[in-house]
Amino acid sequence: MQGSSHDDVRRRNLSVILRLVHRDGAASRSRLTRLTGLNRSTIAALVGELTDLGLVEEREPDATNRVGRPSPIVAVSGRVVALAVNPEIDAVTIGIVGLDGSVHRRIRYPTERSPSVTEAVNIAAAVIEGMRGELESAFRVVGIGVAVPGLVRAHDGLVRHAPHLGWVDAPLTEMLERATGYPVRAANDAGLGAMAERYFGAGRGMADVIYLNGGASGIGGGMIVGGNAVGGVAGYAGEFGHTRVSASDRTDSAGIAGTLEAEVTRRELLDALGLVSADADELEQALLASDSPAVRAEVDRQQGHLAVALAGAVNILNPQLVVLGGFLAALHAVDPERLLARVSSMALGASFGSVRISAAELGSNLLMIGAAELAFERLLDNPNGFPAPEREYREWVSP
Amino acid sequence: MQGSSHDDVRRRNLSVILRLVHRDGAASRSRLTRLTGLNRSTIAALVGELTDLGLVEEREPDATNRVGRPSPIVAVSGRVVALAVNPEIDAVTIGIVGLDGSVHRRIRYPTERSPSVTEAVNIAAAVIEGMRGELESAFRVVGIGVAVPGLVRAHDGLVRHAPHLGWVDAPLTEMLERATGYPVRAANDAGLGAMAERYFGAGRGMADVIYLNGGASGIGGGMIVGGNAVGGVAGYAGEFGHTRVSASDRTDSAGIAGTLEAEVTRRELLDALGLVSADADELEQALLASDSPAVRAEVDRQQGHLAVALAGAVNILNPQLVVLGGFLAALHAVDPERLLARVSSMALGASFGSVRISAAELGSNLLMIGAAELAFERLLDNPNGFPAPEREYREWVSP
DNA sequence: CATGATACGTTGCCACTCTCAACAAATCAG
DNA sequence: CTGATTTGTTGAGAGTGGCAACGTATCATG
Structure with a gap:
């Protein structure tokens, strides 16, 4: 338990x-x-400091039709x-x-087979x-966030273990840090999805949200509880896919029987549809x-199992919202009322x-936004821990 | 999101x-x-203020065998x-x-039948x-905490609903406040048990703890996630008892089939033991x-179902500790290794x-300590929001 | 038993942050 | 144009923790 001083304020x-x-x-x-709840003058000073740090910009007041002096608009800098x-x-x-929150660029680099850690880092x-070039001229990069389909030690x-990629105890962040020079943080993809949906998607402003994602290789999830992302002791929380939902002996990727996954x-x-492949939409x-x-029968069967898992999660966590992503959204869309009735x-x-x-709601940008949020977190926690880029001060340095 | 000022510090x-x-x-x-991490002089000032507030007392330093000036011991006041x-x-x-944390008194008032809200409040x-008399002379009461076997709106x-007591939408806190004059807070008993075990029992110092309690009338639970008690949106979180663990059609108190409860x-x-009644021990x-x-067979059967629920909870929440109370502790004690192997x-x-x-660990004092903690929380959050009792200042008041 | 080393409480001063009040500026209503 | 309203700006003020210097209580050593 840490005490606090005026610096902390x-x-x-x-x-x-x-x-x-x-x-x-x-x-x-x-x-x-x-x-x-702060004083006007305090806000002015704080916004001024954030502006000096290059993190926010103030622009002319919007035209409101109300009496009183118009208040300037504070917006995040587009360069960060x-x-x-x-x-x-x-x-x-x-x-x-x-x-x-805008996704300026998204580059998908396809690989012939599942990439090794080294390959992924190299790519x-x-x-x-x-x-x-673009990054250094037009932007200011605060760091890299990685969304990993597997268990990441917090x-x-x-x-620790990314079954579908075949990674075990891979020092991904360290490698990527060395390769790029940027600070790197990594976390489970579904947990980041939960965070992204909570801040920028269907769960905006909510404090208790569960997110379940259905991907090609399995089912993952993440939780926001009391406003905070849940990691557990080691960062492995959210594995809803391995919850028992039936007595069958069909096993999942971890070898556990009768689970959601x-x-x-x-x-x-x-x-059942006779398709070879298809994206979520x-x-x-x-x-x-x-x-x-x-x-119909297959959807019904799967929806039934999904309902068991959802009901369990609702009983245990009493959330305000359950967000379904990937193909789980499709299981919901086919017959929302029936799913709801079964959960009920x-x-x-x-x-x-x-x-x-x-x-x-966020579709294909979900993990980009979630991973970036991971990198932004350090900046958001301590805005003046990131001094403005050196180059602006270079001329002051003695030769 | 609240800003903070020096008062908050x-x-x-x-x-x-x-x-x-x-x-x-x-x-x-x-x-x-x-x-x-605060400065010596700051600690001195803070402890001084807490002493003035009558919340802590300083006593002579313990005899340590170390060089240097001995530091006085700060302890909570026994009167609070x-x-x-x-x-x-x-x-x-x-x-x-x-x-x-000491339980000075515990009075169990038996009732012939399940008490109504009014009866409970009257008792x-x-x-x-x-x-x-004792309270006003020897103690300083900060309030009342109630541990309710049911769902309590946060x-x-x-x-909202205490099935075993037959209470529905009972304004318990309001009634007890009016009847006693003390401020009252209420919460689910298992959630309070989790908190008590976390602060004073088996989970001391841990940030991620699950507590499951087996009582005469069912199974309840509570969670500490990231150091905070989990309530959910409305305060109903922790209902592990209604998690699906089998495909049977045996129903629980809420009419749901195949659940842990x-x-x-x-x-x-x-x-199975041929007993009519027995306490947990x-x-x-x-x-x-x-x-x-x-x-043996019955224990084995029940332990198997318990293991399903525990494994699910472990996968979802990645806790550091699972604490079992009531008769669930007995299911554990009979064969801990087997339970562990099954969860594994x-x-x-x-x-x-x-x-x-x-x-x-806390046994029969569990709920007393948990409920009291609920009442202490307001004091702990804002120690000088509770002025020392009036009587000490009465002589200063002009007539 | 005297001396030095160590650790800690105490004191007074300082730096920092937020609040507040007074004033200035920008808008709307008439 | 005038008054009301809202908000930015400025300077003074209060409260907080940090810090350094000093005082004090213990142990170790001879």
């Missing part, structure tokens, strides 16, 4: 303001005054960005994401090297369009009464 | 120090200096107490709990009235002593690797 207040304009978008100074990296089975995706580093970003699979939906469209009894039959009334179930 | 620092001596016991000033109330099916228990108020303490019951253990002793195959077979290796499963 300043840091915290800078942090609060930067977070507000980062997450809720541009805001007038007077709005910031109301939201933070983070790099997002997402290694997958068949590609490594790299993105440039602005502090304002990411090469793509980033290619963008370096305190050092070691990839064993019963609810993308592959079986595609098979195509799969959803195909399911909605199909009237085959076999497809297995959840406690009190908890079920306050929960909503909805599809993810 | 002081409040926070007072709060941090009072929490430290409340939870970890008496500490020397120099230890507080190390733990908080909270009242704990726990209505149950067959009794209402009232306790006096010190800020130092509690009467017992408290009986103690009032923001106002309304008892439906499969794992105290009643069936007692029946007696049940455990009887189970350990029995070599009947029928008993259904949990992810990474998460299982960092978890320990153990029995609750």
Whole structure:
């Protein structure tokens, strides 16, 4: 338990303001005054400091039709960005994401086979090297965030086990840091998805959100509890895919029987539809369009298992929102009422009464935004821990 | 998102120090200096203020065999107490709990039948009235905490649904406040048990703890995630008892089939043993002593279902510790290795690797301590929001 | 038993941050 | 144009923790 001093007050207040304009978008100074409860003059000083740090910019007041002196608008600087990296089975995706949440660039680098750690790092580093000119002239990079489809140890970003990539105890962050020179942080992809949906998607402003994602290789999840992302002791929390939902002996990727991931699979939906491959949107469209009894039956079977897992999660966590991503969104879209009714039959009334179930909103940018948020976090926690880039001061340095 | 000012700094620092001596016991000033990172002179001022507030007392330094000037010991005042109330099916228990965690008094008032809200409030108020002389002379009461076996709405303490007591939407806190004059807060009993075990029992100092309690009337639970008690949106989180663990159609108290609470019951253990009733300790002793195959089989069956629920919780929350209370502790004690092995077979290796499963430590004082903690929380959050009792200043008031 | 080393409490001064009040500026209503 | 309203700006003020110097209590050493 740490005590605090006036330095902490300043840091915290800078942090609060930067977070507000980062997450809720541009805001007038007077709005910031109301939201933070701080004095006008304090807000002026804080915004001034953030401006000097190059993190926010003030622009002319919007034309409001209200009396009183107009208040200037504070917005995040467009130059501040983070790099997002997402290694997958068949590609490594790299993105440039602005502090304002905009995805400036997204480059998907396909690989013939699942990349090794070294390959993934090399690809990411090469793509980033290619963008370096652009990055150094037009942007200010605060760091790199990596969304990993696997278990990532919280305190050092070691990839303990990424089954679908075949990685075990991979020192990903260290390697990427050395290869690029940028500070790197890594976390589980679904956890980052939860965070992204919570701040910028379907769960905006909510404090208790569960996110479940259905991917080609399995089911992952993340939670926001009491406003904070849940990591657990070591950072492995959120593995909803391995929850027991049936008595069958079908096993999942971890060899556990009767789990959500064993019963609810993308592959079986595609098979029922007679498709070889399809992205999440195509799969959803195909399911909605199909009237085959076999497809219906398969959807119904999977939806039943999903409902067990959701009801369990609702009972245990009493969330405000459950967000479904990937092909799980399709299982929801096909018959939302039926899914809801099934969850209802297995959840406690009190908890079920306050929960909503909805599809993810951020689509293909989800993991870019989530991973970037990881990199932004250090900046948001301590805005003046990142001095403005050296080059602006270079001329002052004695030769 | 609130900004902070210097008042908040002081409040926070007072709060941090009072929490430290409340939870970890008496500490020397120099230890507080190390733990908080604050300056010696600041600690002196803060401890002085807490002393003036009558919340802590300083005593002569302990005899240490080390060089240097000895540092005085700061301990919580023995006079500061909270009242704990726990209505149950067959009794209402009232306790006096010190800020130092000691249970000064515990009075169990048995009832012939399950008490109504009014009866419970009347009993509690009467017992408290009986103690009032003692309370007002020897103690300083900060408030009342109530541990309710049911769902309690977080923001106002309304008892939404306490199935075993038959209470629905009971304004318990309001009634007890009016009847006693003390400020009252209420929460779910298992959640408070989790908190108590976390601060004063098996989970001391841990940030990620799950607590599951087996009672006569069902199974409840609570969680500490990232150091904070989990309530969910409305305060209903922690209902592990209604998690699906089997495909059977045995239903629980909420009418849901195949749940932990439906499969794992105290009643069936007692029946297998041929006992009519037994408290948690007696049940455990009887189970350990029995070599009947029928008993073994029933224990084995229940342990298997418990393992499913525990593995699910471990996968989702990646806790550091799972604490089992009530008769669930007995299911653990009978064969800890087997329970562990079964959980292991259904949990992810990474998460299982960092978890320990153990029995609750606090025994019959658990809910007293948990409920009192609820009342202490306001004091701990804002130590100088509770002025010293009026009587000491009465002579200064002009007539 | 005297001396020095060590650790810690105490004191007074300083730097920092937020608040507040007074004033200035920018808008709307009439 | 005038008044009301809202907000930025400025300078003074209060409260906080940090710090350095000094005082004090213990142990170790001879």
